[in-house]
Amino acid sequence: MSIRTLDDLLAEGVSGRRVLVRADLNVPLDKQTGDITDDGRIRAVLPTLGALVEAGAKVVVCSHLGRPKGAPDPQFSLRPVAGRLGELLGSRVHFATDTVGESARAAVEALADGEVALLENLRFNKGETSKDDAERGAFADQLAALGDAYVDDAFGAVHRKHASVHDVPARLPHVAGRLVLREVEVLSKLTGEPERPYVVVLGGSKVSDKLAVIEALLPTVDRLLIGGGMCFTFLKAQGHEVGSSLLEEEMVETCRNLLERSGNKILLPVDVVAADAFAPDAAHDTVPADGIPSKRVGLDIGPETVAGFAAALKGARTIFWNGPMGVFEMPAFAHGTRGVAEAIAKANAFTVVGGGDSAAAVRALGLDEAAFGHISTGGGASLEYLEGKTLPGIAALEN
C-alpha cells in the first residue's frame, strides 16, 4: 500500500500550516436530550489531532453527523461534538456554524498555531454526497480552500464516495491519519491468512445489508454465527414461523440458498426471547426458535443459543463480530448481546469488533474494551473492507 502517513506530513513540518482533517464524528445522540451517548469515535481521532496540535498546525476538522438531506438541520449539528472534543483535547475548539461559508472561513482565518476549529456538518451541503461529479467537485473546491494539506482519519466513512472523502484528497497533499492506518492494519489480518478456527458473529437488523459480506466470508470462515434481527429471515428460510419478528420476505429464498451452500458453517439461534411488543417493559418468554407464537416479536437470542454460540467461540483463534444479537438498548433484551460479547472477550483469540452499534454495545454494557483486540470505528466500512471492495477513501489516498 503506497499511502503517505501522518508521520510523513509531520516530518515535512506543519507548524503554521492549515491541516484539514476529515474525521468521523458521527456519534449517537440521545433523542430527548441531544447529549452524546457514546464518544468512542471522538476519542478515536485524538491521537491524530493531538499530534497535529503538538506540531503547531492550524487544525481544521470536518465530519458528518447523521443523515441530514443536504441542508442545515439543527438536530444534526456538530456543536455538541465541538464541546466534547474540546474537553477531551484539553483546549477550546472553535466552532464554525457553516461548513465552507463565512463562519468557516473566519474560524480558519482566526486560528493560531496549535489551535483547532470544527466545521459544521458536511452533509448540510448538497455537494458532499452528490452523485454528480461536478457538484461534488465544486463543494470539494470550497472545502480544499480551507486547508494546505489533508488528513483522512475518518475510517467509518472511507466506503463513501463523498466530496470530503474522495474529492478533497485529489486537490490537496494527502495522508492517512493514525486511526485509518490502524484500522486497515488490523482488518488486513482478517483478509490475509487469519489463524483458525476463524469465527464470525453477525447480528443487526437487516440481512440485505449483510448479504455481500456473508457471501464473501462463507468460503473463508470456519463458523458463521447469526443472531440479531436478521436471524428471523434465516429461521423463516429453515421453515419456521417467526410471528411478528423482523422479516425480510424477499430475502427468504436467498437465505435458504445460503444455508444450503454453507454446509454446517452457519449456526442459527435455537431459542429466542419473544415479547408481546417492541417495548422495554413488554411481557416476554424464551421460546424455541421453531415455536415463536404468531403474535409475538423476537427481540433477543435465548440462553441456549448463547451457550451454543459461546461453545463455538471458545476454541476460536480469530473472531470478527458485527451487529448486536438483540435489542440491547432495552435491558430485558440485552442478555444475548452481553453473553456473546463476554464469550468473545474470554476467547483466546485475535478479536475484532466492527461497527458503531457493536462498539457502543460493548461500552453501554459496561464490558472491558481492553478485552477485545480491536474495536473498529467503522460499521459499513469494516464490512466493505472484509468484502474486498475498493474503498473510495482509501483509493483516494493511494493516488
Ligand code: 3PG
Ligand atoms: C457510520 O455511522 O457508519 C459512518 O459514520 C458512516 O455513516 P453513513 O452510513 O451515514 O454514511
Ligand code: MG
Ligand atoms: Mg452506518
